[in-house]
Amino acid sequence: MAQVRVTVDGVQYVDEVEPRMLLVYYLRERLGKTGTVVGCDTSNCGACTVALNGRSVKSCAVLAVQVDGGEVTTIEGLARDGQLHPVQKAFTECHALQCGFCTPGMIMQAVDLLGDNPDPDEREVREGIEGNLCRCTGYQNIVRAVQSAAQAMKPGVPAETPATAAGVTP
Amino acid sequence: MTTTAEPTTREFGKSRTRKEDARLITGRTRWTDNITLPGMLHLALVRSPVAHARITGVDADEARALPGVVAVYTAADLGLAEASLPNAWPITPDQKAPAAPPLAVDTVHFAGDGVAVVIARDAATARDATELVVVDYDDLPPVLNMEEALADGATLLHPGLGTNASAHWVFDSGEAGTGGSAKAAIAAAENDPDAIVVRRRFRQQRLIPAFMEPRSVVVDPSGEQLTMWSATQIPHILKTLAAAVTGLPEHKLRVIAPDVGGGFGGKLQVTPEEILVLAASVKLGKPVKWTETRSESLVSAHHGRDQIQDITIAARRDGTVLALDVDLLADMGAYLRLVTSGIPILGAFMFNSIYKFPAYRFACTNVFTSKTPTDAYRGAGRPEATFAIERIMDELAVELGREPLELREQNWIKHEEFPFTTVCGLEYDSGDYEAATAKAKDLLGYDALRSEQQERRDRADPVQLGIGISTFTEMCGLAPSRVLGSLSYGAGGWETASIRVLPFGKVEVVTGSSAHGQGHETAWSQIVADRLGVPFEDIEVLHGDTQISPKGMDTYGSRSLAVGGIAVVKASEKVVAKARTIAAHLLEAAEDDLEFSGGRFGVRGTGKGVTIQEVATATWAAHDLPEGVEPSIDADATFDPGNFSFPHGTHLAAMEVDTETGRVSIRAYVCVDDVGNALNPLLVEGQVHGGLAQGIAQALFEEANHDEQGTLVNGTFVDYTLPSAADLPSFTTDRTETPSTTNPLGVKGVGEAGTIASTPAIVNGVLDAIRHLGVTDVEMPCTPQRVWRAIQAAQGRATQEPPVDTHSPGAGLGSIDPNNPQEEEVQ
Numbered sequence: 003m004a005q006v007r008v009t010v011d012g013v014q015y016v017d018e019v020e021p022r023m024l025l026v027y028y029l030r031e032r033l034g035k036t037g038t039v040v041g042c043d044t045s046n047c048g049a050c051t052v053a054l055n056g057r058s059v060k061s062c063a064v065l066a067v068q069v070d071g072g073e074v075t076t077i078e079g080l081a082r083d084g085q086l087h088p089v090q091k092a093f094t095e096c097h098a099l100q101c102g103f104c105t106p107g108m109i110m111q112a113v114d115l116l117g118d119n120p121d122p123d124e125r126e127v128r129e130g131i132e133g134n135l136c137r138c139t140g141y142q143n144i145v146r147a148v149q150s151a152a153q154a155m156k157p158g159v160p161a162e163t164p165a166t167a168a169g170v171t172p
Numbered sequence: 173m174t175t176t177a178e179p180t181t182r183e184f185g186k187s188r189t190r191k192e193d194a195r196l197i198t199g200r201t202r203w204t205d206n207i208t209l210p211g212m213l214h215l216a217l218v219r220s221p222v223a224h225a226r227i228t229g230v231d232a233d234e235a236r237a238l239p240g241v242v243a244v245y246t247a248a249d250l251g252l253a254e255a256s257l258p259n260a261w262p263i264t265p266d267q268k269a270p271a272a273p274p275l276a277v278d279t280v281h282f283a284g285d286g287v288a289v290v291i292a293r294d295a296a297t298a299r300d301a302t303e304l305v306v307v308d309y310d311d312l313p314p315v316l317n318m319e320e321a322l323a324d325g326a327t328l329l330h331p332g333l334g335t336n337a338s339a340h341w342v343f344d345s346g347e348a349g350t351g352g353s354a355k356a357a358i359a360a361a362e363n364d365p366d367a368i369v370v371r372r373r374f375r376q377q378r379l380i381p382a383f384m385e386p387r388s389v390v391v392d393p394s395g396e397q398l399t400m401w402s403a404t405q406i407p408h409i410l411k412t413l414a415a416a417v418t419g420l421p422e423h424k425l426r427v428i429a430p431d432v433g434g435g436f437g438g439k440l441q442v443t444p445e446e447i448l449v450l451a452a453s454v455k456l457g458k459p460v461k462w463t464e465t466r467s468e469s470l471v472s473a474h475h476g477r478d479q480i481q482d483i484t485i486a487a488r489r490d491g492t493v494l495a496l497d498v499d500l501l502a503d504m505g506a507y508l509r510l511v512t513s514g515i516p517i518l519g520a521f522m523f524n525s526i527y528k529f530p531a532y533r534f535a536c537t538n539v540f541t542s543k544t545p546t547d548a549y550r551g552a553g554r555p556e557a558t559f560a561i562e563r564i565m566d567e568l569a570v571e572l573g574r575e576p577l578e579l580r581e582q583n584w585i586k587h588e589e590f591p592f593t594t595v596c597g598l599e600y601d602s603g604d605y606e607a608a609t610a611k612a613k614d615l616l617g618y619d620a621l622r623s624e625q626q627e628r629r630d631r632a633d634p635v636q637l638g639i640g641i642s643t644f645t646e647m648c649g650l651a652p653s654r655v656l657g658s659l660s661y662g663a664g665g666w667e668t669a670s671i672r673v674l675p676f677g678k679v680e681v682v683t684g685s686s687a688h689g690q691g692h693e694t695a696w697s698q699i700v701a702d703r704l705g706v707p708f709e710d711i712e713v714l715h716g717d718t719q720i721s722p723k724g725m726d727t728y729g730s731r732s733l734a735v736g737g738i739a740v741v742k743a744s745e746k747v748v749a750k751a752r753t754i755a756a757h758l759l760e761a762a763e764d765d766l767e768f769s770g771g772r773f774g775v776r777g778t779g780k781g782v783t784i785q786e787v788a789t790a791t792w793a794a795h796d797l798p799e800g801v802e803p804s805i806d807a808d809a810t811f812d813p814g815n816f817s818f819p820h821g822t823h824l825a826a827m828e829v830d831t832e833t834g835r836v837s838i839r840a841y842v843c844v845d846d847v848g849n850a851l852n853p854l855l856v857e858g859q860v861h862g863g864l865a866q867g868i869a870q871a872l873f874e875e876a877n878h879d880e881q882g883t884l885v886n887g888t889f890v891d892y893t894l895p896s897a898a899d900l901p902s903f904t905t906d907r908t909e910t911p912s913t914t915n916p917l918g919v920k921g922v923g924e925a926g927t928i929a930s931t932p933a934i935v936n937g938v939l940d941a942i943r944h945l946g947v948t949d950v951e952m953p954c955t956p957q958r959v960w961r962a963i964q965a966a967q968g969r970a971t972q973e974p975p976v977d978t979h980s981p982g983a984g985l986g987s988i989d990p991n992n993p994q995e996e997e998v999q
Binding site: 043076140141 | 466
């Protein structure tokens with residue numbers, strides 16, 4: 003067993019874990035963070051994507067012990083003070099999800115993408131989320147949502163302004 | 173009395189965002205794998221690595237000795253050696269179906285077949301222990317090729333059946349009295365200088381549904397009723413059939429489908445694992461969970477498609493079609509699962525599609541092979557049919573030197589000819605193929621692209637342009653029970669709904685449909701808001717739990733709205749009728765003097781009225797009801813459709829093919845679908861997008877490949893190449909609205925349309941781009957390697973033997989262009 007000390011969604015945890023335990027299972031089974039899901043066993047689908055120290059990672063490709071001393075944000079910690087993150091809002095407003103299984107990872111990856119590139123064009127969005135598979139939407143509305151969120155997140159746009167359709171500046 | 177929001181304006185047709193999303197975007201979702209119960213044990217399967225072998229020994233001593241392991245069981249240990257998973261569709265009276273035990277008893281029949289289960293205190297230990305179970309196999313030859321499987325002397329997968337053919341099913345319009353004899357018409361055409369006969373063989377490769385949520389099952393044996401949670405599309409059917417398989421009385425089992433992460437037909441199944449978890453849980457008296465890995469899912473959850481199609485079309489030289497003859501071989505895989513045998517039959521009445529064939533014949537032989545069983549995958553029989561007819565119409569156009577859209581229009585049912593009884597005897601209720609096609613051509617800029625195509629050909633541009641066409645229809649809204657009965661299906665096709673109006677006027681809608689991403693909670697709320705005049709927000713839709721929703725036929729076959737939605741309408745009408753009686757009493761008016769509008773019963777010509785919420789409260793209190801009236805305005809309804817519905821559309825794909833590398837890209841994709849009236853256009857569009865992605869994936873990216881031993885060689889997401897966002901373009905979608913006349917909402921169905929229509933559009937487009945180079949066909953998926961080889965072969969250039977085509981450069985590689993890593997490829 004190894005000790006891991008980590009902040010997840012703003013709460014600090016100290017736990018003994020098996021060295022082989024993956025971060026995603028630590029989140030799901032030890033912390034009850036079941037919003038983060040497992041979709042494959044080869045790190046291809048991205049359903050388990052979370053933010054580790056501010057960058058997106060596939061939590062099935064990180065050992066729990068590797069996050070010792072770090073900070074993890076999952077889909078469950080994205081909303082702040084009861085306010086949905088603009089990417090979350092944009093996903094529902096643009097109908098960017100159907101079954102919703104890929105959605106937590108897709109949203110976390112989109113947040114990361116917008117951190118790097120606050121105003122991506124369609125192609126940049128498509129490349130930025132290509133490590134996250136979705137079987138329901140054909141991606142079109144996901145792309146629209148990410149671009150819509152980018153507009154809503156522009157400096158000067160009030161946080162409570164709802165995200166609108168793709169490309170329309172509120 | 174609580175306050176309620178103002179009654180909403182008409183919901184039908186409104187692009188409502190979804191109620192479901194709030195939990196899904198915040199991670200508050202209830203997936204089966206999230207469930208943890210006190211003392212819960214974990215089950216893992218020992219699966220056969222070989223396709224066909226006799227089991228000569230199972231040694232589990234080492235596995236049992238591993239700390240944390242509770243038990244290792246074979247089928248016999250679980251009392252399941254004689255049990256057989258159900259096949260609900262004996263398509264012929266003499267259909268041959270092997271025993272399909274949840275674990276192989278003495279012989280494994282596909283690589284992935286379960287042999288034993290390990291139960292341990294945690295999932296990792298259970299999985300570790302499966303590696304310690306030593307199974308001795310005596311290899312038998314695999315059965316991989318359908319034609320070889322039917323030849324004399326072939327290895328028999330199930331020797332007791334005496335053949336690898338499960339059934340032979342024929343429809344002949346001459347014999348059915350719905351048309352002429354196709355064989356006779358084709359023979360006549362062959363001897364007629366004014367007629368032409370075109371024969372082609374098409375291959376529907378094997379696909380994997382690949383829903384994003386891996387399957388998972390939890391069974392809790394405590395309490396009076398056993399409770400099973402399963403990531404299934406069909407909790408009701410599962411309850412009935414799990415009881416039948418295990419001998420458990422049906423009233424002692426409760427099945428819950430919590431949030432389910434996609435299905436696409438892949439979770440329309442009664443699985444070995446559901447039965448195994450149930451049996452193990454009962455035997456141990458403890459809750460047991462099984463959640464599959466992705467690799468396990470790809471090899472053991474059922475596959476789809478896998479047909480060889482021999483198509484013969486006869487036409488007059490003026491283009492008028494005379495006859496269509498379809499001969500199919502359909503790969504069942506190793507066993508007949510729930511509707512395995514019936515999947516090709518769902519396509520039997522669709523090959524004739526939108527065209528006025530005077531004679532039609534369909535024959536299908538279902539064949540066993542030592543591969544994963546096949547069953548429903550989005551479209552289920554209809555994509556196969558649509559592909560074949562749309563490909564052969566293009567081939568006919570080429571042979572006749574005709575413009576392919578014009579040839580189609582010459583032969584399709586004109587809008588003024590509806591209702592139209594087809595050569596299969598189906599009555600198409602409505603449609604307007606001209607309108608959808610005109611709109612699609614306009615959106616694509618069809619004529620300008622044809623000019624550009626010619627110009628590129630003339631200058632021998634290395635990147636050639638093709639326009640792919642697919643004018644399709646499908647039958648959905650499965651299904652009129654009498655039709656299912658005539659096809660020997662084992663159940664009806666009705667759907668149920670219940671509406672409960674709570675004491676203060678909020679409403680619970682119970683549906684027998686079982687959503688797994690479609691948006692039923694939103695759509696059903698819209699229907700009920702309109703019918704009862706209550707606010708959208710005041711409605712809760714309950715589904716997927718046999719204790720809450722005791723009856724249902726679940727979700728598949730684009731049936732939810734056209735069948736289940738109509739049950740909701742019928743239940744709403746009953747609620748209003750019951751409330752009207754009580755409202756009249758409360759208002760001291762005659763029922764006939766009441767008008768119901770916007771949730772309020774008003775007395776005509778007066779200002780007097782009462783809301784349905786007030787009626788609900790008064791009914792609940794029951795202090796003052798009319799004599800003999802029960803204190804309830806709740807109602808149930810069960811709807812059995814009188815006919816299918818027939819969505820249609822025109823899909824056009826502008827395809828670019830790099831003739832030097834074989835690389836294919838979608839320059840533009842336009843589809844105009846007619847799904848009747850659209851309850852929620854936002855949801856309709858979402859269904860179309862997702863359907864297109866899956867149909868395009870069949871055309872370009874996906875195939876389940878097996879090696880010569882019968883092992884699935886691309887059984888992970890590394891090499892089973894689902895398209896990523898970078899592999900797909902944005903689609904131009906639009907609609908025409910020709911209401912269905914077979915249901916009161918005028919709706920059709922949309923879940924499968926995109927998948928059914930898009931595959932032939934893409935392949936026709938690829939061929940249209942390179943046909944002038946001498947290419948006549950490219951098998952799916954049209955990977956760069958296949959396209960390049962087809963061009964080389966057509967040009968008489970030698971190439972090396974292809975390697976096993978596990979995956980091809982470019983397929984599913986997204987933004988990585990193997991030909992030019994620097995070049996941008998997504999349009």
